[in-house]
Amino acid sequence: MPLSRRDFLTQSASLGAALAALAGIPGPIAELLGDTALAAGTELSADRLRTYVALCEAVCSFDGRTPPPSRVAGRPHPTAADAGKRFAAEYAAQSPAMRQTFDLLLTVVEQAPRTPPPVGAASLGDLVGYGGRSFSQLDVPLRLRFLRSWAADFDTAPVGIDGFEDVGALHRGIAAGMIQLGCFFYYEDPRSWPPLGYGGPWLHRRHESEELPFSHHGHAVERVLYGDGVVA
Amino acid sequence: MIRTGRQIANDVSLTCDVVIVGSGAGGGPLAGELAMAGLDVVVLEKGAFTTAKDFTQDWGTMYGRIEGRRGLGTSRDNGINLSFAETLGGTTVHYWANSYRTPADRIERWNREFGLGFDPAGLAPLFRRLENNLSVHRTHDYLANATNRLMRRGAHAMRERSGDARYRGTNAPQATKGCIGCGFREVGCAYNHKQSQLISYLPIASRSGAKIFADCDVRELIVSNGRAVGVRGFVRTPRDGGPTGPKVEVRARQAVVVAGSALTTPELLLRNGLSNANIGRFLTIAPTAYVWGVFPEALNFRKGSGEAWSFDGFSAVRRDAAGNYVDGGWYANPDNRDPSTTAPLIGFAGDELRERLAQFPRLTAAFTEVDDDPHAENVVTLDADGNWQVDYQLRGEDGLKALDSLRKVCRVLFAAGFERLYIPWRRTIERGPTDAATEANVDRAVAGITSRPSDLSLSGAHLLSTARWGDSASTSVCGPDGQAHEMPGLYVAGGAAVPTGAATDPSFTIMCFSLVLARELLKPHGKDLVKLRWKRSRMNHTSIVGGPRGALGYDGEQRRLAAGKVL
Numbered sequence: 001m002p003l004s005r006r007d008f009l010t011q012s013a014s015l016g017a018a019l020a021a022l023a024g025i026p027g028p029i030a031e032l033l034g035d036t037a038l039a040a041g042t043e044l045s046a047d048r049l050r051t052y053v054a055l056c057e058a059v060c061s062f063d064g065r066t067p068p069p070s071r072v073a074g075r076p077h078p079t080a081a082d083a084g085k086r087f088a089a090e091y092a093a094q095s096p097a098m099r100q101t102f103d104l105l106l107t108v109v110e111q112a113p114r115t116p117p118p119v120g121a122a123s124l125g126d127l128v129g130y131g132g133r134s135f136s137q138l139d140v141p142l143r144l145r146f147l148r149s150w151a152a153d154f155d156t157a158p159v160g161i162d163g164f165e166d167v168g169a170l171h172r173g174i175a176a177g178m179i180q181l182g183c184f185f186y187y188e189d190p191r192s193w194p195p196l197g198y199g200g201p202w203l204h205r206r207h208e209s210e211e212l213p214f215s216h217h218g219h220a221v222e223r224v225l226y227g228d229g230v231v232a
Numbered sequence: 233m234i235r236t237g238r239q240i241a242n243d244v245s246l247t248c249d250v251v252i253v254g255s256g257a258g259g260g261p262l263a264g265e266l267a268m269a270g271l272d273v274v275v276l277e278k279g280a281f282t283t284a285k286d287f288t289q290d291w292g293t294m295y296g297r298i299e300g301r302r303g304l305g306t307s308r309d310n311g312i313n314l315s316f317a318e319t320l321g322g323t324t325v326h327y328w329a330n331s332y333r334t335p336a337d338r339i340e341r342w343n344r345e346f347g348l349g350f351d352p353a354g355l356a357p358l359f360r361r362l363e364n365n366l367s368v369h370r371t372h373d374y375l376a377n378a379t380n381r382l383m384r385r386g387a388h389a390m391r392e393r394s395g396d397a398r399y400r401g402t403n404a405p406q407a408t409k410g411c412i413g414c415g416f417r418e419v420g421c422a423y424n425h426k427q428s429q430l431i432s433y434l435p436i437a438s439r440s441g442a443k444i445f446a447d448c449d450v451r452e453l454i455v456s457n458g459r460a461v462g463v464r465g466f467v468r469t470p471r472d473g474g475p476t477g478p479k480v481e482v483r484a485r486q487a488v489v490v491a492g493s494a495l496t497t498p499e500l501l502l503r504n505g506l507s508n509a510n511i512g513r514f515l516t517i518a519p520t521a522y523v524w525g526v527f528p529e530a531l532n533f534r535k536g537s538g539e540a541w542s543f544d545g546f547s548a549v550r551r552d553a554a555g556n557y558v559d560g561g562w563y564a565n566p567d568n569r570d571p572s573t574t575a576p577l578i579g580f581a582g583d584e585l586r587e588r589l590a591q592f593p594r595l596t597a598a599f600t601e602v603d604d605d606p607h608a609e610n611v612v613t614l615d616a617d618g619n620w621q622v623d624y625q626l627r628g629e630d631g632l633k634a635l636d637s638l639r640k641v642c643r644v645l646f647a648a649g650f651e652r653l654y655i656p657w658r659r660t661i662e663r664g665p666t667d668a669a670t671e672a673n674v675d676r677a678v679a680g681i682t683s684r685p686s687d688l689s690l691s692g693a694h695l696l697s698t699a700r701w702g703d704s705a706s707t708s709v710c711g712p713d714g715q716a717h718e719m720p721g722l723y724v725a726g727g728a729a730v731p732t733g734a735a736t737d738p739s740f741t742i743m744c745f746s747l748v749l750a751r752e753l754l755k756p757h758g759k760d761l762v763k764l765r766w767k768r769s770r771m772n773h774t775s776i777v778g779g780p781r782g783a784l785g786y787d788g789e790q791r792r793l794a795a796g797k798v799l
Contacts, residue, residue, distance in 0.1 A: 042473070060575075061586040075586075086292070093296060095473040097617065098304060144582040148658075177310050180576035183585060188292030188572040196592040198534065198571050201289030202414045203422055225435040230234050230281075 042099070044088040048106040052182075053084045054136035055109065058143035059182030074195045081189040090185070109178055110135045113146050150175040234320075234438055236281045237447025237469035237477060244480045246443065248272040250753060251463055251484040253450045253500065255279075256322015257742040258491035258726025260429030260437075261362065265750040267440035269759050274443045274482045275434075276463065278471055278496070279319035281446035283430065287420030291573045294419035298325050300493065302472055307622045312519065313691035314622060316493040318471065320446045321430030323493070323727075323739065326418055328539040329407040329426045330737040331368040333359045334744065335547070338735050346731045347703030348712045350748075357762040358747040362740065366407035366427040373403070375413035377536030379566035379596040382527070384541050386648030390640075393667065398545035398560070399644065404737075406540070407432075413536045415568050447471060448480050453488065453504040453722065460488040460722035487753055489714075489723040491746070494695035497728035498612045499620040501699060501709075501716075508718050510709050511699055512612035516733045517692025518601040519626060521634055522567075522577050523641050525598070525650035526591050533596040538568035546640060547603065547735050549633075557629050562637040563736060564600040579656050588654065598645065600637035601694065604630045606732035612698050626690065634690075635678050642674040656681065694738050699728035701745070714749040725749050 044052075056078040057064045063072070070080040078084065091102055113130040126149060129142055138146065186192055193200055224230075250266055252259045255277040267273045282297050295303030300318040307314065317323040339355070342348045362368070373381065384401060391399035407427040411417075417426050424431050438444055450465035462484055467477035490497050498512035542565050549561040569577065571589060574597070580588055588595070604610075610624040626634060642653050646663055653661040653674075661677045664670040701724070702708025705717035714729060716722040725746045727738065734741040751761040 059581045059585065061582045090296065090302070093470065093472060094302060094304070097615075097619070098301065098472075140582075147581060174310055176579075177306070179581045182581070183575035184292070184572055187570075187575040187589075188290070193571055196571055196589055197530075198592055201416060203289050225431055226234050226438040230438075 042092040044091040044102075047110070048103060049084050049088060051106045051110040051136050052087050053078055054138075054143060055106075055147075055178060055182040056083045056087075056186050058140050058147065059179050060186045062140070064140045064143075076189070076191045078186050081186055081191050083186040083189065086185040086188060087181070105174060105178060108174070112150075113138060113142075147175055147179055233442075234281060234434075234444040234446065237467040240445070240447075240467050240478050240480075243478045244445070244482075246274055246481070247483045247485065248274045248443070249485050250274075250487045250489060251276065251482040252489045252491055252725075253463060254322060254491035254493075254496070254726055255320050255434060255444065256317060256429060256491070256493070256726065257324050257327075257739050258322070258729070258746050259489070260321065260324065260433040260746075261743045262489060262491060262725055262746040262750050263437040263442050263444070264433030264440075265747060265761060265764070266753060267437040267442040269750075269754050269757065269761070269764055270440075271486075271753075271757070272441065273437060274484075275437065275445065276448040276450050276465060276480065276482065277320045277322075277444070277446050278449050278468075278492075279317070279322070279446065280469070280471065281320045282325070282420065284420070284422050284424045287416075287422040289414070289416040289419060289422055291419055291570055294326075298420060300495070305495075307624045309623075311690065312517070312622075312624055314495065314517065314695065315691060315693040316495060316695055318493075320444070321428045321434060324428040325420050325430055327428075327739050328404070328417060328537070328737070329428075329739075330404045330539055330542070331363070331366065331407045331740040332405060332542075332734075332736040334741045335735050337548075338732070342731050346701065346708055348701060348731070349703070350712075355744060355748075358744050358751070359740070361747065361762060362743050363405075366432055367409045368405050368407045368427075368740075370403045371406045371408075371537065371540040373540075375411055375537050376403075376540035377413075377415055377533050377538055377566065377568050378527075378531040379533050379538065379568065379598060380536070380541040382531075382596070382648040382650075383543055383564075383566050383598060383644055386644035386646070387543055387545070389647035390644055393647065399640075400545040401541050401543040404540055404542050406537075411537065415534055415536050415538060417537065445480065449476075450480075450500060451503065453500070454481070454483065455504075455719070459720045460484075460716075463488060484721075486721075486756070487723050488721055489725055489749070490699075490728075491725035492728070494698045494727040495612055495620045495622065497724060497726060498698040499614065499618075501724075502612075502614050503618050506716070506718060508705060508709050508716070510705075510707065513609070514606050514697045514700065515610040515612055515622065515624060515695065516604045516606050516697045517610075517624060518694035518696075518733055518738075519604060519624075519630070519634060519690045519692050520599050520601050521638060521656055521690055522579075522597055522599045523638060523645060524574075524578050524588075524654040525596050525645045526652040526654075527594050527596060527650050530593040531596050532593055533566075533568045534570060536568070539565045541566060542736070543598075543641070543644065544736065546637070549603075549629075557632050559636045559640075561629070561633040562600050562602045564598055564637060564641050567597040567599050569597055578654055579658050580654070584658070598641050600634065600641055602626075602630050602633045602637065603733045603735050604633075606697055624692070635681060638681070639674055639678050642678070643671060646670050646674070694727075694733065696727045696730045696734070696738055697732055699724045700731040701729050702731060713752045714745070723749060723753075 062077055068077045068079045113135050114132045190200055249271040251274045252263050253276050255275050263273050263275045298317050298319040300316045305314040317326045319325050336352055339350050339352055387399045387401055408425050411425045447467050447469045448465055449468045450463045452464040453460055454462035462482055464481045466479050468474045490500055501511045544563040546560040547563045550558045552558050608627045612620050612622055615621045638655055651663050659677045661673050664673050699709040701710045701712055703712055710716050710724045714723040727742055729745050754761055
């Protein structure tokens with residue numbers, strides 16, 4: 001049975017609540033539903049921004065030191081590359097439904113490592129390693145371990161909630177999506193490009209350091225295209 | 233006349249001959265042709281009016297400007313990214329301008345399965361008209377990026393080695409004028425050379441008197457005595473989450489045409505209570521999987537046009553005597569990506585991602601597209617808020633096609649000289665000491681993939697078939713003339729109208745359907761579309777200039793490679 005987005009939100013939160021109840025701990029995920037359901041503002045909260053930057057550090061291979069260095073081996077740290085700011089801007093520009101989804105995903109990512117049985121733990125060793133810490137409190141290798149386990153090995157984790165038939169694929173999709181988000185807003189920043197040898201858009205290049213089949217200079221000429229003088 | 237949301241201060245109420253919802257590959261040609269023929273046309277587009285000045289050549293910015301759901305649309309299980317444009321000009325603003333005529337066997341299939349009654353000879357003048365109007369021509373090699381040339385070389389090597397003639401491809405026919413090969417066409421041509429609807433049919437429509445409104449979200453069909461007679465909506469800026477502005481109501485004397493994407497068209501029909509059981513069903517997306525390759529030398533695959541050559545020899549399915557799937561049913565294309573889209577798509581994280589992106593100058597990409605099953609229960613429905621949601625699973629043979637495409641594209645890339653490949657999900661394939669060992673490595677790696685969408689990191693950019701044309705209400709939503717079976721006056725164009733995948737890039741097929749519809753809508757006016765004179769515009773006076781003449785094949789390529797200029 002396919003899941004609607006609303007079902008997904010509800011059941012994910014139910015999953016969190018169930019897991020929290022199993023552990024007998026006050027459930028940060030259990031508080032999730034009310035939080036996300038009421039998410040009406042357009043600003044990304046500081047907590048979720050912290051989770052996003054922690055995610056970005058892990059995905060883009062930085063060590064998560066506090067305060068973060070501006071550069072590591074020539075590469076700008078996600079904070080220096082404004083990855084969090086870019087994500088926050090995208091968050092603000094998105095529809096309320098998508099903001100709600102972002103809120104849910106970031107909260108699940110943040111809380112899942114300390115909510116047994118943990119999502120993203122393929123072994124007892126993982127569980128011990130997480131040590132009851134939330135995602136952003138984990139060392140970077142453990143954050144990565146968590147994401148990779150979640151993405152690749154979710155089949156082995158017990159779920160057992162009726163009606164949640166394709167939970168493995170769903171959660172792998174979430175983890176893959178979070179990894180993609182984690183690197184997209186970092187590598188979107190032009191400061192992340194020079195270490196890769198990428199020169200950026202042609203429009204921004206003052207001089208042609210590389211040969212194109214034809215010059216791109218002088219081609220962005222405005223022309224009157226529409227009958228009422230609108231220029232494209 | 234074109235108006236953006238910011239220019240609309242008060243409620244708008246208009247009456248016209250034909251109102252068209254959507255301005256992309258479906259709505260644009262229809263608006264242009266009808267307006268040129270003298271009909272009073274209104275176009276309502278949900279997206280913004282972005283132009284060459286807005287096209288920054290970086291994905292991060294452009295996703296938000298021109299993509300539906302700002303580039304973050306997915307299926308409900310988050311397994312598949314769904315890409316479609318939401319801007320004036322629609323998908324033609326972000327497409328590669330590849331303009332393949334619909335393959336003859338696909339038209340024959342539509343006639344057989346859906347009773348469209350399309351006569352290939354009757355469609356040919358429509359394709360010719362589009363080709364003339366959009367300056368469609370075979371892409372020149374010197375405009376293609378390195379991946380195109382390498383894939384072609386690899387396909388040639390595989391054809392020699394395997395004796396399988398299907399290892400072949402073609403230079404893509406593309407709708408461009410004076411392309412300079414910058415390689416950023418996919419995020420909007422900043423030089424006005426790609427012949428998107430934005431600079432081709434829509435300006436012609438505007439000059440011919442059509443009224444075009446951007447930032448206009450149509451939510452309601454106006455129905456009178458069972459006939460569609462208009463639409464209602466409102467201005468919303470920005471389109472995602474912005475406040476609603478003035479109301480827009482347009483009444484049409486002849487036709488209401490819904491020409492949105494294959495997601496937004498059924499959304500509008502379902503939201504208005506249409507009851508045909510096929511609305512939203514049978515979604516095809518041509519699911520896409522990526523292969524990344526590391527070449528021994530710097531390629532700089534960002535330079536030059538991606539998708540200039542198409543690896544299309546395996547587009548037909550081959551079966552054994554018992555009818556079981558053997559191979560084929562897909563096509564593949566070279567690609568080019570900047571770091572912000574390479575990083576998410578390559579499928580690694582942490583040190584693995586950093587190390588792979590450090591190879592960026594030597595890194596390149598190809599993607600495969602599966603001709604997916606048009607009878608599978610992949611559906612567009614409405615969520616509780618009345619917005620589209622998609623359930624899509626890779627089913628049955630489609631999974632096998634995806635895996636077959638990965639195997640063969642990997643072989644082609646290794647044959648082209650690549651030393652290492654990355655395939656979903658976090659799988660690395662090394663070149664072996666022999667060709668046989670390399671192929672064994674490929675087979676082993678691909679065999680480790682399941683056909684679950686999230687394992688394949690799939691996306692879909694060619695969304696079709698959710699309100700398809702056909703002769704029976706039991707299998708289609710509209711008749712062969714594009715008119716909805718259940719509601720006179722309501723027509724569907726755009727990707728939703730096409731009955732199945734097109735077995736190639738469907739953009740030109742979508743446009744052809746619009747010209748078929750235009751021909752039908754002009755009949756009551758006694759006008760023959762193919763005899764109407766095309767109005768020359770003052771736009772795009774540039775033309776193809778320079779470039780090598782004669783054979784554009786391997787010889788010239790080798791010279792340029794040797795000179796270190798092309799790559």
